[in-house]
Amino acid sequence: MKKITLFSLICANALALEFIGVGNDSISMGYAGVALKNNDYALYYNPSSIIYTKNGINFTFGANFYQKNLLELSNISKDTNKNIENSVSKIKNIFTISTARANNDKFGNIDCVIDDFIARNLNSNNEDLNLLANAFNDEKNHNSNSFDDTIISIQDKLLQDKGLNDLIRQELLISTNNTSNELNNLGVDKALLENIINDYDTSNVLEVIKVSKDGNASLDELLLSIGNIDLKTFLDNNTTNDLDLIYNAVYDNEINANIMSAITYNQSLSSNSALSLGVFNGIHINTYAGLNSNKSSLIIKVKDKDEFVYLKLFKIGDKLYASSVSESEYLNNSALQKGVKNPLKATTLMTTEVPIAYANSFALPFGELSVGASFKYMNIKAYSINKGIELDINGINSSDLNIRKDLNNARTTNTIGLDFGLLYSYEDFSTGLVIKNINTPKIKFHNNEYIRLNHQIRLGFAYMYDKYTFAFDSDLTSNNTLSTRKPKSQLLGGGIKYNFNDSFNLRGGFAYDLKKDEGLILTTGFNLFNVFDLALASGLKSSKCDKDVCKVSSQIPNYFDLRLAFSYSW
Incomplete structure (x- = not known):
């Protein structure tokens, strides 16, 4: 039976869905864009601000990536099980x-x-x-x-x-x-x-x-007498770390990414009205590998000569322990035995949105108020995969990962979405509010299940001073995602842009998700000649990736976002 590592298993299966963002200006300024004027992608962030967007065509493409407890698995020794057997044999040799x-x-x-x-x-x-x-x-x-x-x-x-x-x-x-x-x-x-x-x-x-x-004494009797075994006591540091990585990955794993492309056309209709059209394409998938609901313990079968012992892994605080259990407990509860199917679940959405937005502004005694709305046609192909896989400490049966036939069960939904936005500006200060998916569109799956795209409400502020532009956004609601591990997202972030001249600007910022554990995300970007634009975001948390996976041994950010954009204005 061909085996592949747990890392390979889960890497085949993941992406996510929330208030993702498509504008390079916004992404490189901490994902803040609701109150930004001259935002090329106001159509996505806040339809009321398209009045202040320069006429032109804009195109952007990019992806972001987040992983939890998976890249680390590339560093695990292929002899982990053998190392455990050697170590328990040493225990027996002491007392026999x-x-x-x-x-x-x-x-x-x-x-x-x-x-x-x-x-x-x-x-x-x-x-x-x-x-x-x-x-x-x-x-x-x-x-x-x-x-x-x-x-x-x-x-x-x-x-x-x-x-x-x-x-x-x-x-x-x-x-x-x-x-x-x-x-x-x-x-x-x-x-x-x-x-x-x-x-x-x-x-x-x-x-x-x-x-x-x-x-x-038998090895089983010795281990039972010792009680809860701190793995650092009898295993070398490398093997202990390997088991800790496996434990964390099995109980808490995920990769999230979003692949997005967008093209927008902005056109002023008068001094106080504007129209914007666009096409947004995205791929959003979430997958995780879990444990069998009836047999959800990590119990390892270890051989010492002709004797078998069964070690149950568990954590107390941050420490990983093992305890010797009976063969019957192994058979009744272990997810790591032959024939036990552990769940592999994936939800994939391939989305196309075609929005058209109109905005109008009104003079106020102090400042100006812009009101805008976006009507968007949405075509969504939804895939849902739920199958079982066999898992042991050395890997899984690769035939369990054949999901090609499962990708034939797409259910297509054609629906509409409504977004509404407000933007108040006074001199160089502006504040905006957007409500996306007012009508909570329903997305159907082949098995009569469905999900709804919930309301997304975001508040933003922006201020322009000389060549500087400051912006800050905050989600007022927690947004649903496709993730089982982290089903909510609530982002806040901000940044600064400096225009050196008409041909070059530089941007930077930060973002933080209150509902997730990516940690602080730093963002940056630049624009050349008002044509080429690059935006980059990276989390401060990272994982070591072995050369077998990354070609060279290196530290890879757990969260990473890269976007390229091109524009033409008139």
Whole structure:
């Protein structure tokens, strides 16, 4: 069965839909455009401001991209499962008997550590250390049957006495250090043993020693005795990081992008009225890979020689842990077993909008008020994919990703949309308000499901001073998206434009989405000769992309937006 990585799975499936923006001026000034005068794409941002747009034809094309917990997967070792198996084998080697069996050691490969503990604490002034050393000694010499009862008695005391926890831990660490050579000869990972003693309650460490006496404990028994395992205790940093990336990606993954093109024609009709026509094309898709609703646990099946153990991954805070569970829990709850289908869901919209807008302005005692409306024909092809995929820690069955036949189920919707805008200006100051999709157009899918394009209300401010233009926008409502992970968007942002002369301007700004976690987005752009325009936006959060995916190992912004535009004015 051909396998491909989880990264490849999800990268095939994602884009999004919200108040996206199409004007380069606006995008490079923090996506602010509702109150901008001389905005070539006022038809999209605010139909009332087309009065102040210069006559001409404008074309723009570009795309934005956002990903969550996916590019990082390109850095994961292909031997993650093997590394886990090697590590759990090291745990077993600590507490069971290998070459030491010829010496009839009672406590397996750490018998030398117990010997050192006994020698130093058999006549200790501390009653509990003396009691524990005597219990170890009697068990080794078969002088008593009360070893288990003694350990339980000390464990009860440990619940109440933190100092005793620290004291026994310290003594065990000293004995481990004193017997380094013997442990090394037996192939015991001394650092791992020290991690176990350091990272776990002393009660758990004594429980492991109790369970492992005679050196015949199974790996499952040892792991159950340890309890919740901090993966950093027994895995190397790289493998721990790999599992953390996999965990985050499975429970919280997404890629969003928007591909947009627009062409507009603006024409003044009189000194106080204007008309604008346009064609906006877009592709909007959202997809995520989830876990089976009935079997939604990440439980890994790990082999140690002829023995299988089952490790359930979970998080407490930011730390990733594993606990040993039964085979039945693995069969009943693990999403990572053969035959279990995990959901792959995708919604794709291919949209064409043909808006026509009219605006008129009215003089006021102080300033001017412009009112505009846009009537738009909308053609939307909607695809919905919902299928199951098999997933394990090494990848997925590539045949599960064949979605070509699923793309034949498009449902076409022909509808209309209505936008309304206001713009008040006084000297060099202006403020605008736009309401998009007043009639909440319905988009149908082949399975009789549908979504509505909700009202989008945005407020904006702009101010012109000499060669500078300042702008700021804020969504007054949270806007629906196609995203399952982040179903709402509410953007605010602003920026500044500086006109060096009639042939060159430079812009910059910032944006932040209150409903998402892209972090701060920085924007910039420039215009040459009033013909060529470039706009760029990038989030400050980034992910490392391995050279196998990005050709060279590099840091890639989680959010990225690039737009090119051309215009001709008269």
